[in-house]
Amino acid sequence: MAKRNPVAARRYAEALFQVCDGAENRVRALAELKAFLGSLEGAKELSAFFFNPVVPVSEKRSALDALKEKLPLTYRFLITTTEAGRLELLAEIATALEQMNEEVSGELSVRLRSAHALSSSALDEIRQLLQEKWKRKLKIQSEIDPGLIGGFVAQAPGKLLDASVASQLEGLEQQILAG
Numbered sequence: 768m769a770k771r772n773p774v775a776a777r778r779y780a781e782a783l784f785q786v787c788d789g790a791e792n793r794v795r796a797l798a799e800l801k802a803f804l805g806s807l808e809g810a811k812e813l814s815a816f817f818f819n820p821v822v823p824v825s826e827k828r829s830a831l832d833a834l835k836e837k838l839p840l841t842y843r844f845l846i847t848t849t850e851a852g853r854l855e856l857l858a859e860i861a862t863a864l865e866q867m868n869e870e871v872s873g874e875l876s877v878r879l880r881s882a883h884a885l886s887s888s889a890l891d892e893i894r895q896l897l898q899e900k901w902k903r904k905l906k907i908q909s910e911i912d913p914g915l916i917g918g919f920v921a922q923a924p925g926k927l928l929d930a931s932v933a934s935q936l937e938g939l940e941q942q943i944l945a946g
Contacts, residue, residue, distance in 0.1 A: 772859070773863070775856055776859030776860045776862070779844075779853065779863075780864040781863075781867070782844075783796060783864055784864060784868075790868070790871065793868050793871075796840040796841050797864050799837075800861040800864065801861055803841070803845065803857070816830065817830070824849060827854075831845050831849065848860070866924065873903060874906050875901060875903040875905050875924075876905075876906050876908065876923060877897060877906065877907045877921050878910070878922045879908065879919055880911075880912040880915060880920045881909070881911060881912065882915040882917050883911065890907070890909065893919060897921055901923065901926055905923075915932070916933055917931070917932040918931040918932045918933075918935065
């Protein structure tokens, strides 16, 4: 369904970033985009309607008109992307906008996978370790990965810290084999 075009997505995200006045509006615009995307993902008929090239743009615009009050910061943007035939880039645009917001705020989104739910003290220790290592304020999304034996894996754009038991065992095996 969605074509990948990171260059175009970044350009659209930059346009939305510029139009939004201040960090608070950029965060709200991102939330609106994610809510709209969530609605599309949650309703196959709605998704099929918006992504179907046979459906006239005027009908898609009418549907967006009904959402105008719920999407005050992104309504015009969604109209523009729809009219330009670029609505399929919306997920990539949201990702790019989120990265831009993080760049400006100095924050880094981290996906933290662990075998079990982490206590708040363990999460704080990991946060401190990663902040020292990556020299950035972090926004951590924690999730349970039953495929992990223990430890954790932290991923961020362009960064990876694999502190899983499997990774540590693999390192130990490499040391033993190396002599």
